[in-house]
Amino acid sequence: xxxxxxxxxxxxDFSSVGPKDRLQLLLELSQELPDLPERYADAADSMEQVxxxxxxxxxxxxxxxxxxxxxxxxxxxxxxxxxxxGFAGIMWTGLDGEPAQTVLDVPDDFYTDLGLAEAVSPLRLxxxxxxxxxxxxxxRREIAA
Numbered sequence: 386x387x388x389x390x391x392x393x394x395x396x397x398d399f400s401s402v403g404p405k406d407r408l409q410l411l412l413e414l415s416q417e418l419p420d421l422p423e424r425y426a427d428a429a430d431s432m433e434q435v436x437x438x439x440x441x442x443x444x445x446x447x448x449x450x451x452x453x454x455x456x457x458x459x460x461x462x463x464x465x466x467x468x469x470x471g472f473a474g475i476m477w478t479g480l481d482g483e484p485a486q487t488v489l490d491v492p493d494d495f496y497t498d499l500g501l502a503e504a505v506s507p508l509r510l511x512x513x514x515x516x517x518x519x520x521x522x523x524x525r526r527e528i529a530a
Contacts, residue, residue: 392479453484
């Protein structure tokens with residue numbers, strides 16, 4: 386599986402520890418998720434909701450011009466939802482700033498290599514899968530525009 390370097394490092398970190406430590410890594414990533422810029426302050430109106438997530442999560446993708454068309458990701462999730470924020474943190478840390486084609490090439494099931502199936506419910510894993518699908522859809526729309 387070919388992943389961008391930051392995302393590959395996250396997968397390696399998760400797969401090298403046990404289930405309890407995976408939850409701790411997820412919590413740490415949830416705390417690293419940056420605040421939204423002012424232009425997305427009203428997330429419900431300016432961002433796409435990922436309904437498959439158990440907690441309200443909104444995302445927005447911007448694709449830049451120039452070399453590789455870098456992708457920038459923005460997420461809104463309540464601080465009281467560490468699993469959802471952790472999934473968003475995985476995406477942000479692993480994909481933000483990567484070229485559009487690199488993001489589109491991420492395998493849809495990359496998250497299975499994180500080993501989170503032992504630590505979180507299948508319903509929650511549907512959330513991370515849906516997050517990646519929506520990111521890719523927004524990248525495709527931005528490129529086509």
